[in-house]
Every structure is written in structure tokens, then in C-alpha cells.
Amino acid sequence: MTDETWGRVCDELLKSVGKNNYSTWIAPLRLIEMSEGIAAFEAPTKFMRDWVSRNFAEPILRELRAAGVAAERIDIRVPALRAIPAAEISKPAVAPAPARARVARPVDGAELPGAPLDARFTFDSFVVGKPNELAHAAARRVAEGGPVTFNPLFLYGGVGLGKTHLMHAIAHELQIRRPDLRVLYLSAEQFMYRFVQALRERQIMDFKELFRSVDVLMVDDVQFIAGKDSTQEEFFHTFNALVDQGKQIVISADRAPGEIKDLEERIKSRLQCGLVVDLHPTDYELRLGILQTKTEAYRAQYPGLKLAPGVLEFLAHRITTNVRVLEGALTRLFAFASLVGREITLDLAQECLTDILRASDRKVSIEEIQRKVAEHYNVRLSDMIGPKRVRTIARPRQVAMYLSKQLTTRSLPEIGRRFGGRDHTTIMHGIRKIEELKDGDRQLAEDIALLRRLLES
Numbered sequence: 170m171t172d173e174t175w176g177r178v179c180d181e182l183l184k185s186v187g188k189n190n191y192s193t194w195i196a197p198l199r200l201i202e203m204s205e206g207i208a209a210f211e212a213p214t215k216f217m218r219d220w221v222s223r224n225f226a227e228p229i230l231r232e233l234r235a236a237g238v239a240a241e242r243i244d245i246r247v248p249a250l251r252a253i254p255a256a257e258i259s260k261p262a263v264a265p266a267p268a269r270a271r272v273a274r275p276v277d278g279a280e281l282p283g284a285p286l287d288a289r290f291t292f293d294s295f296v297v298g299k300p301n302e303l304a305h306a307a308a309r310r311v312a313e314g315g316p317v318t319f320n321p322l323f324l325y326g327g328v329g330l331g332k333t334h335l336m337h338a339i340a341h342e343l344q345i346r347r348p349d350l351r352v353l354y355l356s357a358e359q360f361m362y363r364f365v366q367a368l369r370e371r372q373i374m375d376f377k378e379l380f381r382s383v384d385v386l387m388v389d390d391v392q393f394i395a396g397k398d399s400t401q402e403e404f405f406h407t408f409n410a411l412v413d414q415g416k417q418i419v420i421s422a423d424r425a426p427g428e429i430k431d432l433e434e435r436i437k438s439r440l441q442c443g444l445v446v447d448l449h450p451t452d453y454e455l456r457l458g459i460l461q462t463k464t465e466a467y468r469a470q471y472p473g474l475k476l477a478p479g480v481l482e483f484l485a486h487r488i489t490t491n492v493r494v495l496e497g498a499l500t501r502l503f504a505f506a507s508l509v510g511r512e513i514t515l516d517l518a519q520e521c522l523t524d525i526l527r528a529s530d531r532k533v534s535i536e537e538i539q540r541k542v543a544e545h546y547n548v549r550l551s552d553m554i555g556p557k558r559v560r561t562i563a564r565p566r567q568v569a570m571y572l573s574k575q576l577t578t579r580s581l582p583e584i585g586r587r588f589g590g591r592d593h594t595t596i597m598h599g600i601r602k603i604e605e606l607k608d609g610d611r612q613l614a615e616d617i618a619l620l621r622r623l624l625e626s
């Protein structure tokens with residue numbers, strides 16, 4: 170395959186995977202050779218190799234074949250470690266490297282136990298407004314990969330306001346600007362899980378070494394480790410070790426460090442040492458900006474989209490809860506409009522989003538849901554959060570979990586906390602169970618419809 174063919178394939182990929190995905194994942198690939206049906210590429214990091222293999226192998230193969238290349242599979246390699254020449258470090262497009270990182274790091278060292286990054290969560294797709302401008306600016310600064318100026322960067326704010334999005338954006342940007350850095354992003358829950366696993370498998374020294382070997386550590390939803398004594402202890406030591414080595418730490422939580430209940434005082438004070446930034450609830454302009462950006466992105470893929478004037482403004486006025494709900498509303502509208510092939514008018518939006526608009530008008534709490542469900546099924550309120558597994562109690566509890574997801578904007582971990590500290594996977598299982606059952610079980614479907622009406626009225 171010639172470079173020219175690959176260039177044409179790239180043009181097609183740009184169209185099919187979108188600009189952000191293309192520039193983050195496809196553009197950094199270098200074609201090495203094409204032989205015996207194998208298209209071999211080089212990726213700058215192991216992470217990128219794994220991500221591309223998992224998520225983009227299919228589209229790449231498809232476009233290669235469409236261009237007449239007889240490719241059966243792709244093989245992505247990571248170049249062997251080499252010293253980075255000083256001249257390369259100071260390329261204009263790359264942020265100035267801090268003194269501590271001038272020596273090339275073993276990027277293909279131990280696998281980092283991080284969470285996968287969402288390719289959509291980039292700085293390009295993040296809409297900046299008054300409520301989030303400081304958080305965005307601070308995240309941008311960290312993403313330059315320059316000398317550590319504030320440590321940690323602590324981002325906090327309510328549900329669905331973009332904390333995770335900003336953290337992923339930092340990681341994406343660092344992978345491009347500073348592929349030599351070892352960047353680890355994971356949730357506090359995953360940190361705990363890894364820690365407990367290491368304890369169980371007597372590999373605690375490996376765990377410590379691994380976490381202390383990163384250049385940038387990002388921990389999402391740190392409030393999760395509050396009250397978990399040994400995990401807090403380990404987190405504290407990891408945190409100190411990294412700060413002492415001048416490594417960057419980014420933390421997110423649903424509230425300010427001082428307000429996290431059951432978090433050790435010494436950790437709170439450590440977290441307050443850096444820059445603590447608040448993501449404020451969205452205002453009308455930001456919501457409208459987000460809706461416009463997402464609509465443009467959608468229109469780029471589906472040019473046939475017809476949207477009447479005033480619909481986005483209406484949504485930005487009415488759905489004030491959080492960005493996740495706003496996105497969900499838009500996705501549903503687009504799906505509906507494309508299925509029925511109609512223009513999205515105000516009437517259609519009102520009809521199609523009745524539940525979201527109603528939930529947005531009237532905020533139902535999880536406690537209220539638990540109370541109503543307990544009354545309806547004649548079980549004790551304490552059984553909603555208690556451990557009993559008999560079906561007469563477990564099923565109503567699952568109904569309450571399902572309604573909590575439907576009628577509130579709470580995330581699964583948050584719902585889990587309100588159901589006696591259950592894990593988010595238990596909540597997900599409960600919700601799925603009800604979704605499966607209600608299609609075949611008329612009584613259950615009627616119960617749910619009635620409870621919804623009671624809670625939404």
C-alpha cells in the first residue's frame with residue numbers, strides 16, 4: 170500500500186469516525202508496511218495501541234478494503250524505547266517539558282491499571298461558559314504537561330457538570346503532547362478495588378510501586394473512599410509520595426474537600442493544598458451553547474436533520490438539572506426525528522420529552538421514591554436499604570432503584586449509596602432486572618406506571 174492510498178483511507182476515516190476521534194487516535198498512527206494481508210502501524214504509546222485496536226480496528230479495516238487494499242487484519246506496534254532528543258522535546262507544538270521529565274521514560278513499562286478513556290471527552294467538545302471557565306482553564310494548564318504549578322488540582326461540582334469530561338480531556342491531551350509521561354486515570358472505586366485485590370493477592374509492594382511510578386495521577390469521585398479506612402490510608406501515602414516527587418495529581422469529587430464526610434482530616438488538608446475549583450451549576454447560556462455544539466456535531470454526521478427555531482432555547486430553559494439529562498433529551502429527540510422522518514418542532518419536543526420535562530420541573534428525591542414504593546408494596550421503609558434478599562422485599566427494592574434512575578438525575582454510585590451503600594453494579598443489575606421483567610409482566614408494568622404518576626404528580 171502506498172502512502173497515497175493510506176492518505177485516501179485517512180480522508181475517509183476522518184469522515185466516518187469524526188474529527189476528534191480522528192485527530193486523537195488515527196492521525197498519530199504511522200503506516201509501516203502492508204504484507205501478507207497484515208497492515209502494520211506504529212502507535213506512540215501502548216495505551217494508544219490498545220485503544221485503537223479495541224475501538225478502531227473495524228473502521229480502519231473497512232476503509233482499507235474499500236480503498237482496494239486486501240487487508241485481513243491490522244497490527245499496531247509500539248516503537249522500542251529511545252531517548253528523546255532535546256530538540257524534539259522543544260518542538261513548538263509540544264509544551265515545554267519540565268526538567269524532571271527530560272529523560273525519556275519507559276512508556277512500555279508495567280501496564281497501568283487505569284480506566285478506559287471516553288474518546289468523546291476532549292477539550293474540543295467541552296463547551297466553556299461562566300460556570301466552568303476556571304475549571305476549564307486549570308485543566309488546560311495541567312494538560313500542557315509543563316512544570317507542576319498547583320498540586321493537586323481538585324475539581325468539584327454537582328452531578329453531570331463535566332468533571333469526568335475534563336479529566337479525560339487532560340489525559341487525551343497529555344497523550345498527544347507528552348506521550349513520554351505515564352498518565353493514570355481511574356475512579357476512586359477502582360483505586361479501592363485494586364488496593365483490596367493487591368492485599369488479597371499479597372502484592373501490595375507491586376501496587377505501591379506501580380502507583381508511585383506514574384507522572385500524572387487522576388482519581389475521579391474521591392468522595393467514594395470516605396469512611397474506607399485502609400483505602401484512605403493507602404491513598405494518603407500514594408498522594409504524598411507523588412507530591413514529594415513533583416508529580417501532578419488531579420482529583421474530582423461531588424463536593425469541596427472540607428465538606429466530604431468521613432474523610433480523614435489530614436487528607437482533607439492535603440487536598441486543599443493545591444487549587445480547588447468549583448464547577449458551578451450551568452446557566453442558560455452554557456446550556457444553550459452545549460445544545461448548539463451537540464446539534465452541530467450531530468448535523469455533521471446526519472445532514473438531513475431538520476430543527477425548528479426555538480427548540481434548543483426551549484430545552485435550555487426547561488431542562489436545568491444537569492448536562493447529562495440535557496444530552497439525553499437531545500439524543501432522544503434526534504433518534505425520534507430520524508425514525509419518523511419529521512422535523513423537530515416545539516410540539517414534537519414537548520410530546521417526546523414529557524417525562525424529562527416533568528422530572529425537570531419537579532425534583533423527586535430517592536427517599537421519596539423509596540417511601541412510596543415501600544407503601545405500595547407494603548414493606549418496611551428500612552427494608553429498602555437493608556440486606557434482606559427474599560423476593561417480596563428484593564423486587565420492590567429493585568423497582569425503587571429503577572424509578573430512582575428514571576426519575577432523578579443521580580448517578581448509579583449515588584443511588585447505590587442511598588440504598589444502604591450498595592455497589593453501582595448491584596444497582597445496574599436491579600434496574601436491568603426490572604427492565605426485563607416489566608415487558609412480560611403486566612402487573613409489574615402497571616405498578617410502575619402508577620408509582621410514576623404518584624411521584625410525578
Ligand SMILES: Nc1ncnc2c1ncn2[C@@H]1O[C@H](COP(=O)(O)OP(=O)(O)OP(=O)(O)O)[C@@H](O)[C@H]1O
Pocket residue numbers: 290294295296297301326327328329330331332333334335423459492493496580
Ligand atoms: N461543558 C460541557 N460541554 C460539553 N459537554 C459537557 C459539558 N459538561 C458536561 N458535559 C457532558 O455531560 C455529561 C456528563 O458529564 P461528566 O460525566 O463529566 O459529569 P461529572 O461531573 O463527572 O458527573 P458525575 O458526578 O455524575 O460523575 C458528559 O456526557 C459530558 O460530555
